Amino acid sequence: xLEKTYDPKNFxxxxxxxxxxxxxxxxxxxxNKAAYSIxxxxxxxxxxxHMGHALNDTLQDILIRYNRMxxxxxxxxxxxxxxxxxxxxxxxxxxxxxxxxxxxLGREKFIETVWQWKEKSGGSICNQxxxxxxxxxxxxxxxxxxxxxxxxxxxxxxxxxxxxxIYKAKKLVNWDSKFMTAVSDLEVIQKxxxxxxxxxxxxxxxxxxxxxxxxxxxxxxxxxxxAVAISKDNEKxxxxxxxxxxxxxxxxxxxxxxxxxxxxxxxxxxxKITPAHxxxxxxxxxxxxxxxxxxxxxxxxxxxxxPFEGMDTQTARKKTIETLDSLGLMDKIEDHPMVIxxxxxxxxxxxxxxxxQWFVDAPKLAVEAMRVVESGDMEFVPKSYExxxxxxxxxxxxxxxxxxxxxxxxxxxxxxxxxGEMTISxxxxxxxxxxxxxxxxxxxxxxxxxxxxxxxxxxxxxxPEETEDLKYFYPTDVLVTGYDIIFFWVARMIFSGLEHxxxxxxxxxxxxxxxxxSQGRKMSKSLGNGIDPxxxxxxxxxxxxxxxxxxxxxxxxxxxxxxxxxxxxxxxMNKVWNASRFVLLNAEGKTIxxxxxxxxxxxxxxxxxxxxxxxxxxxxxxxxxxxxIALSNLYDFVWNDFCDWYIEFTKPVLYGxxxxxxxxxxxxxIFVLDTIIKLLHPFAPFITEQINKNMPNRSGSIMVxxxxxxxxxxxxxVAVAEVETLKEIIKSVRNVKAKTGAAPSKKVNLFITAExxxxxxxxxxxxxxxxxxxxxxxISDKSELKEKVVSQVISGAELYIPLGELVxxxxxxxxxxxxxxxxxNEIARASGKLANKGFLEKAPKNLxxxxxxxxxxxxxMRNKLVKQIKDLKG
RNA sequence: GGAGACGUAGCUCAGUCGGUUAGAGCGCUCGCUUCACAUGCGAGAGGUCUAGGGUUCGAGUCCCUACGCCUCCACCA
Numbered sequence: 001x002l003e004k005t006y007d008p009k010n011f012x013x014x015x016x017x018x019x020x021x022x023x024x025x026x027x028x029x030x031x032n033k034a035a036y037s038i039x040x041x042x043x044x045x046x047x048x049x050h051m052g053h054a055l056n057d058t059l060q061d062i063l064i065r066y067n068r069m070x071x072x073x074x075x076x077x078x079x080x081x082x083x084x085x086x087x088x089x090x091x092x093x094x095x096x097x098x099x100x101x102x103x104x105l106g107r108e109k110f111i112e113t114v115w116q117w118k119e120k121s122g123g124s125i126c127n128q129x130x131x132x133x134x135x136x137x138x139x140x141x142x143x144x145x146x147x148x149x150x151x152x153x154x155x156x157x158x159x160x161x162x163x164x165x166i167y168k169a170k171k172l173v174n175w176d177s178k179f180m181t182a183v184s185d186l187e188v189i190q191k192x193x194x195x196x197x198x199x200x201x202x203x204x205x206x207x208x209x210x211x212x213x214x215x216x217x218x219x220x221x222x223x224x225x226x227a228v229a230i231s232k233d234n235e236k237x238x239x240x241x242x243x244x245x246x247x248x249x250x251x252x253x254x255x256x257x258x259x260x261x262x263x264x265x266x267x268x269x270x271x272k273i274t275p276a277h278x279x280x281x282x283x284x285x286x287x288x289x290x291x292x293x294x295x296x297x298x299x300x301x302x303x304x305x306x307p308f309e310g311m312d313t314q315t316a317r318k319k320t321i322e323t324l325d326s327l328g329l330m331d332k333i334e335d336h337p338m339v340i341x342x343x344x345x346x347x348x349x350x351x352x353x354x355x356x357q358w359f360v361d362a363p364k365l366a367v368e369a370m371r372v373v374e375s376g377d378m379e380f381v382p383k384s385y386e387x388x389x390x391x392x393x394x395x396x397x398x399x400x401x402x403x404x405x406x407x408x409x410x411x412x413x414x415x416x417x418x419x420g421e422m423t424i425s426x427x428x429x430x431x432x433x434x435x436x437x438x439x440x441x442x443x444x445x446x447x448x449x450x451x452x453x454x455x456x457x458x459x460x461x462x463x464p465e466e467t468e469d470l471k472y473f474y475p476t477d478v479l480v481t482g483y484d485i486i487f488f489w490v491a492r493m494i495f496s497g498l499e500h501x502x503x504x505x506x507x508x509x510x511x512x513x514x515x516x517x518s519q520g521r522k523m524s525k526s527l528g529n530g531i532d533p534x535x536x537x538x539x540x541x542x543x544x545x546x547x548x549x550x551x552x553x554x555x556x557x558x559x560x561x562x563x564x565x566x567x568x569x570x571x572x573m574n575k576v577w578n579a580s581r582f583v584l585l586n587a588e589g590k591t592i593x594x595x596x597x598x599x600x601x602x603x604x605x606x607x608x609x610x611x612x613x614x615x616x617x618x619x620x621x622x623x624x625x626x627x628x629i630a631l632s633n634l635y636d637f638v639w640n641d642f643c644d645w646y647i648e649f650t651k652p653v654l655y656g657x658x659x660x661x662x663x664x665x666x667x668x669x670i671f672v673l674d675t676i677i678k679l680l681h682p683f684a685p686f687i688t689e690q691i692n693k694n695m696p697n698r699s700g701s702i703m704v705x706x707x708x709x710x711x712x713x714x715x716x717x718v719a720v721a722e723v724e725t726l727k728e729i730i731k732s733v734r735n736v737k738a739k740t741g742a743a744p745s746k747k748v749n750l751f752i753t754a755e756x757x758x759x760x761x762x763x764x765x766x767x768x769x770x771x772x773x774x775x776x777x778x779i780s781d782k783s784e785l786k787e788k789v790v791s792q793v794i795s796g797a798e799l800y801i802p803l804g805e806l807v808x809x810x811x812x813x814x815x816x817x818x819x820x821x822x823x824x825n826e827i828a829r830a831s832g833k834l835a836n837k838g839f840l841e842k843a844p845k846n847l848x849x850x851x852x853x854x855x856x857x858x859x860x861m862r863n864k865l866v867k868q869i870k871d872l873k874g
Numbered sequence: 875g876g877a878g879a880c881g882u883a884g885c886u887c888a889g890u891c892g893g894u895u896a897g898a899g900c901g902c903u904c905g906c907u908u909c910a911c912a913u914g915c916g917a918g919a920g921g922u923c924u925a926g927g928g929u930u931c932g933a934g935u936c937c938c939u940a941c942g943c944c945u946c947c948a949c950c951a
């Protein structure tokens with residue numbers, strides 16, 4: 001039997017361990033069954049579980065468990081990402097604590113240290129996922145630096161190279177001067193700041209006293225200028241085009257050229273061109289064949305091409321301005337709002353720098369990746385994210401994939417020092433295929449972490465081998481991820497899957513939002529406003545955390561998370577626990593019949609019908625990825641229909657002495673509870689398994705129980721209508737008591753006039769018990785009542801409670817008047833509608849009829865209310 | 875500058891294909907130690923659906939405009 005209080009600590013971990021020990025998360029490879037697969041967005045090996053993961057993985061586990069119960073062969077493929085920069089940072093920080101740098105160790109030794117760190121402290125997140133209840137097949141866990149996955153990376157690199165989709169080029173790239181590596185456009189964060197705009201002038205060569213005035217936010221780059229540009233439409237300045245000007249301090253002459261990049265309305269109209277340090281200027285330089293002058297070292301200090309060698313850019317900027325000023329060349333300095341690029345990990349200013357790097361021809365790969373979404377082969381949920389996807393894909397730039405780091409997949413390019421030949425190869429090269437030379441060096445660079453992540457949906461399943469897993473589980477069914485990594489990851493997986501597997505990597509992309517704090521702010525370490533999911537689990541259990549994350553969320557939109565939400569979830573778990581206890585306590589020692597063999601009461605038929613509708617709603621919403629709504633459907637049914645009404649309806653029966661009725665009622669209770677825990681299992685796996693263990697008719701783990709199905713037979717519309725009337729009667733009596741100030745426990749007599757009195761009679765027991773009624777008298781007309789009464793009008797019946805049994809008359813009159821007002825409003829609304837010729841002619845007939853019926857009903861109610869108010873006064 | 879969302883009760887949000895007296899949770903008010911649960915039970919109060927215009931017999935829902943708020947992308951003169 002369930003313990004008296006719900007305490008998830010007593011069973012959650014035990015249950016998970018038992019599942020894992022039994023191998024319950026492994027798919028059986030029976031090919032006759034449909035496959036269902038999801039690959040986990042691999043958490044960083046350095047990661048610890050935060051709310052974002054908790055949401056992401058809860059959603060996946062819900063889908064996985066739901067589909068497993070649907071009878072599919074389910075694989076949730078887990079694994080971790082080696083997280084190039086992030087991991088290298090962590091290990092370097094550890095080394096720094098011992099006073100050493102990676103360079104002290106050397107490359108090989110350093111990588112060894114990273115592996116050691118990984119074995120010892122990496123991947124703690126996997127155990128946290130277990131604690132969350134994630135039903136991944138851990139026996140298949142992969143790591144992006146595994147031998148198998150590394151093989152996939154090399155194979156893909158070589159094949160892209162052969163197809164001309166990967167190339168090496170000397171280009172201007174985003175340079176991170178802290179890590180001294182190139183980064184991709186996506187790793188650059190633009191930050192708004194108020195900086196300075198510096199206005200100064202370059203002397204025109206050979207024309208004493210003539211100047212060209214320019215404006216820049218980065219004066220120190222002037223040593224890399226190789227031209228000044230002016231628009232040919234710039235009437236004021238175009239006379240300067242063709243002349244030369246002198247870069248002060250270094251006294252270097254550069255041409256003044258005509259280029260459209262120089263917008264006459266911006267700055268001074270003349271713009272200095274620094275092709276080696278600005279993306280726009282680089283293009284200008286290309287158009288005019290300008291030389292490139294690099295002025296920066298890899299650590300972003302100025303180099304020997306400048307007079308300020310060794311200084312960082314800020315110091316050099318100051319020095320440049322001072323020098324220009326002393327030469328009398330400064331015009332002015334103004335505050336200037338601007339956007340400055342920072343590295344997303346390093347948080348230092350990103351400098352455009354000319355370097356040799358490897359690129360993926362993303363624009364070419366994007367074509368097919370857009371087509372499969374346009375054609376509907378792949379779908380984003382919600383669909384609005386497709387627009388964002390297209391927008392980005394249309395403007396995609398070549399992807400810089402090389403990183404000057406140590407931790408990662410080393411680029412499989414080999415250079416022969418004897419003949420200079422470059423060889424791209426899946427396997428290590430020791431002899432030059434061209435000259436036979438043996439002085440071979442492998443490229444020093446490693447690949448962007450996202451390069452291997454992009455292969456994740458197939459590399460984890462065995463690619464490049466054609467494994468059974470790959471054939472059976474690829475393409476995967478759905479990818480679940482936050483919108484923050486659509487470009488980093490999702491887009492790249494799509495074009496990679498199409499290129500290397502020739503098929504989409506997943507059919508659907510379910511996008512979820514961010515978990516924010518109660519004020520809508522992002523949860524962040526620096527703000528300290530984050531809620532730690534592991535703490536929530538420790539305090540309230542994993543089911544509560546999962547429920548609080550899944551309840552009421554909508555695809556694609558952010559959610560606010562708060563202690564109140566957690567408490568709400570905990571309360572629901574408690575409710576389920578106690579309702580189950582009620583059912584199980586009453587079922588103890590009883591024979592449980594199949595519901596179809598039971599003689600169902602009105603209440604039984606009602607709850608079975610409601611349950612059936614809930615099964616349908618939950619299932620439909622699950623199929624639409626509306627897990628938040630599905631869970632609401634279930635919540636409403638469990639709390640309102642089952643607990644608040646049905647369980648109360650069963651009490652008079654269970655505490656009665658009709659054994660047959662008791663058996664049937666208990667059987668229905670068990671049936672409903674059994675269905676509830678199955679529907680709830682994907683959301684709250686532990687509590688449902690714990691209850692399942694105590695079910696009298698259980699058959700093994702609920703994980704693989706058959707998911708409930710809509711049953712056409714369980715649709716008792718008459719019973720539903722009757723119970724709705726019954727509920728109205730009970731509520732009315734309670735309402736009268738509350739409004740007149742009578743104690744709820746005060747027993748009253750109830751007189752009822754009703755057309756369908758017989759039906760209500762059958763429910764008399766419920767009314768007495770639930771509304772606190774001592775006797776019910778059915779009368780044909782109010783005139784039969786001698787005493788003064790309080791009355792209540794509901795659809796199909798009138799209720800009268802003798803006044804003597806109640807207290808406050810005034811309150812009763814107020815109540816009736818309020819009621820009358822409502823009804824008058826409704827009559828006005830309905831008659832307005834019915835007077836509308838257009839409505840009568842054009843609206844569907846059933847709606848018009850319904851409106852007429854409503855009108856008649858309200859008129860009837862008004863007449864009765866008016867009479868009652870009169871009676872009360874008289 | 876380009877794109878995309880959003881605006882409904884005090885707060886957080888649902889609201890399907892345009893059609894029931896616009897719903898829920900939390901909070902609030904009143905009353906209840908009722909034999910599963912006070913993490914509970916019962917009864918309530920609270921809304922000009924941001925504003926204006928349009929389409930329609932009918933608009934919270936569709937279209938346009940404005941205002942407000944948010945996000946993403948681009949942008950170092």
